[in-house]
Amino acid sequence: MNKISFLLIFTLFCANLFGQRAGYWQQAVDYKMDINVDEIKFQYDGKMTLKYTNNAPETLKKVYFHLYYNAFQPGSAMDHRLVNIADPDGRMVIKSGTKENPIIQSKIAQLKQEDQGFHQIKSIKQNGKTLKYKVSGTILEVELAEAMAPNTTTILDMEWLAQIPQIIRRGGKNTTEGVDFSMTQWYPKMAHYDEFGWHLDEYIGREFIAPFGDFDVKIHIQKDYVIGSSGKLQNPTEVKGYLSGAKIKETKGKATWHFFAKQIHDFAWAADKDFIVSKQQVPNGPELYFVRQNDDSIAKNWADAEIPTVKFFQYMDTHFGEYPWDTYTVVQGGDGGMEYGTVTLITGKRNFESLVGVIFHEVAHAWYQHLFGFNETVDEWMDEGFGSYAEHIAYLEIFNKPIESNPNWGAYEGYFDLAKSGVEEPMSLLADYYNYNYAYGVQAYVKGQVYLIQLEYIIGKDNLKKVFHEFYKQWKFKHPTPNDFKRVAEEVSGINLKWYQNLFVNTTRVINYGVKAVNNKEIHLENMSNFNMPIDLYVEYADGSKELFYIPALEMRGEKPVENFDLYKGVKRTVVEPWKWTTPDYKVSVNKEVKRVIIDPTKRLADIDYSNNTYVK
Template sequence: MNLKQTITSLLLTVLALTSFAQRKTYWQQGVDYTMDIDVNEKTYQYDGKMKLKYSNNSGQELNKVYFHLYFNAFQPGSMMDERLKSIVDPDARMVTNSGTREKPVLHSRIAALKPDQIGYQKIKSVKYNGQAVNFKEDGTILEVSLPTAIKDASTVEFDLEWQAQVPEQIRRSGRNSREGIAFSMTQWYPKMAQFDEFGWHLDEYVGREFIAPFGNFDVTIHINKDYVIGSSGKLQNPSEVKGYVKNPKIKVNNKKATWHYKAENIHDFAWAADPKLVVDSAKTKGGVTVYTVYLPTDQQVTDNWKTALGLAVDFFDFTGQHFGAYPWKTYTIVQGGDGGMEYGTATLITGGRNLKGLVGVIYHEAAHSWYQHLFGVNETVDEWMDEGFTSYIEELALTELFVRPTDNALNPIGSAYMAYYKLAKSGKEEPMSLLADYYNTNYAYSNEAYNKGAVLAEQLGYIIGKENLQKTFLKFYDIWKFKHPTPNDFKRVAEEVSGINLKWYFNLFINTTRTIDYSINTVSDNSIELVNKSNLAMPIDLLVEYQDGSKELFYIPLREMRGEKPAEKYDIYQGVKRTVLPDWFWTKPTYTVPVSKKVKSVKIDPTERLADINPEDNKR
């Protein structure tokens, strides 16, 4: 190669590297919605207008943008409809049974919807910086082609007008729920799709969950003056609507009242409405106003909701202490939907429950204010991080605030462990990294997202230490609030806090269906032999009680950890000598623990946080 060719090659290389270097290490898009909604409560239709400011921070130009039109899933022949027909265990809320309990013949409820019962969002017009542009509806995705690209580090405006019909309540959204709520308005507006380092997230809506960019919402709803609304955000005109002050001066235009809400830095906005709803509220120690909006169908239901409100206030104080302060001024618990689902500063739940069931679902959905609304976890990709960590928080709060554990219950999420063991032995488990929509069964999805995900969190505390786990959650809050973290981001924080390498744990527990199975093989006067019968190695806590009544806790780190967890402050370890042994190789199935006294009893992991699928051989 001559000098000219060499220089040319170097210049091309530099240009290429410069181009790639323009990608930022972390960035996220921004949205600001201003919406005006006019509701016809008789036809269950509404007209919508939206002005959307969209900020591009990606480091590249965008020639197209996409919106989600979730209501379009509730039409015969949709992907959600076809999924219900093909999956072996469809969601019972979404099907009817023309057979018997023993021999069910299931039918998609969506397939039976008539034209005046389906859901739709029909886009009438789209403007880009004031200019009408071409668009295409494809299932639950709206594709908008742009005449000029959105430049990096710029903000543009979209104006959308659409007409929508609220579907019969089948999944989350809908009208006339089984509990009698007229409107459950979730995933109800054209929502800007998420664009991040992985590209556009354009998942068709087949019943799972969501991701969207953070932004601000300014929402005005015009609806019959007799209706009460529970919603995301903070109500701007409580004295002009029904339910929020004693003697409101309701301003009516054509028999409609206007409700005005604002919310900052959230990524979803939901509301529900019905004339029979009542409103109650209380404040947390941290100054958060918690609202309950529910149907007072009888005295027991009313009493349960009033008790649950106090327990919800306690929840926000408890969770703020352990997982980071709740950053918004309001949280609204609304009776609506088909079970329980989280949204920005609000949840919709079914309300005709006993007290324990009501508190449990409130705690779970409120915990989603952290995972996934404060941390915008991608629920379609990392569903276990969203549902699993939420279930973990829920159980900790229930144990602390509602159902006190027995003295023996050292593991507060023991029920999640039992469900995971059952799944692992069922033959239906799939890797937890599988995209949420693609599980072969709802059984596997639910148990992996909710239960195995919670096990991952509690077992992480076993690996790095209970106090380090607490520090990890709080440091993660400091670094990642109002952003879109991935599991690797959480892993890196845990590694930094603990000084322990965790690649092996996150990789094997998330990306494979390998299981943990240790046993005590032999016990003699001078040694104890342990066996790893599985293909997933873990560090071991081994509590030995000697014949003379003394105890010793042997800690065996795993070599891949490249570090050790500190001593933990469990009551069962108080006054017990702790001996750290040389690390155990994952390549070696056995390990010998030396002892100097006659042994009375031996137990692997007395705290029962090690997810050993056959724990019966963990003690002698």
């Protein structure tokens, strides 16, 4: 075989394996952990053997870990952030004073020594050699004794002592609902390394990114506890709660829980003596476990939520790609709702609609962010926005709610409020650095949804459905960026989307079109903003006929196909010349008397002012 043929075959192989990004690579890490829990002190001793593979094209002389528990100490960066942001998370602060003169105190600053969190490293070895390390805040820096060349693997052994903090954010001990252990961000986690370098964000309460790998975890805990966890329980006959008639295998009053998970990038668990377990089977899909406290006040809502959750997995499989793991577990715990590899921890004392909504949202994260490992420290709008989009449209179908052409107008209203607030910042901003939690929340959960719904408006309803499936095919078990999603959308639709991605993600520009004037010969439109978009112009004539003028944006270099909405059935569609973004005015010629004109009757165009989008004679 000649060199050119070999290179061609190799290139095609890589493209099929790794999607659109040429030369894509990602690190791999496998964890084998042994955890011995002290239930009285809320501490544990941890031992870990970590297999780390360097697939990067450069040699690594250091590696880094996240020590998240260190954030829960007075004087930490998270502690200071809480009293130096205009609108701190109410779960994490104590508020007093008056409305005019509020006093904000960080809960972290009030923690007693026994309620603080920490990871104390006892030893780290590489292939048996003791390593030097340095702890700075929530980051552990480790000097390797043997540098890792490209395409090599090393073994790291670590021992540490951890103290589980009083729950303030996501994980910790003794939740407000009485759950003893919510074990999230609980172990020294290998930091993520990719083409952008090491991701060493100090933990101040936002979210995460990490390399994929296998987790083999044994937890030794007092025998009366029941655990809900990431992964599949390997020894259900030896522990409490999962099988009737199970005989607890104990050593010195402790049972050993053994879980294994393949190809995930975060592992979480929760434990309580009062937990009970129920199970559902998704047809041709995973086993679902529901782990909650034995509390009559929540029993009915949790039981009623099980079948809708099964249906949600079926919906996601159909619309976003097949769920690839054997199990998924919903556990009562934490401080709200948070997703982890094949598990979510959610607070359980909710009404039915809230419980189902949170379960749907967190399960959607099994795709958007756990199957597609988005970098939540940079692109939080992708996992939260995409997850919220999937949650909402699935809810409408599963509960037989009316589905409008815009499936979530409420998201648009939330985005408009932010755009008019004066505190909006670009979605591409690092997640930790928003000036307001309000702005972060709307960008992540709301504007991220608008991005998708408006993308459907640009490329067409059927094309967006195809994009999700193609994205799944190319990027599952990898770490895609916003540009990777854009490239898939361009590939599927044949439409250039650079302008949309840049303006909507990297700026705070807004869209504002209007109908300027209408006469019997032409319709005069106006772009009053600095954000160009294609226009669906719906026209009703005096004689009762209707016409849909489609005006592509020039930079699209293409056009969307006909969309199947009831509103457009039997309506003539006329494609006219593209609108140049350099020109604020556009005129559409007509030869009939016009009765009514509407810019985008589907209301998927995120126009900041809809009041001038309609003309009625």
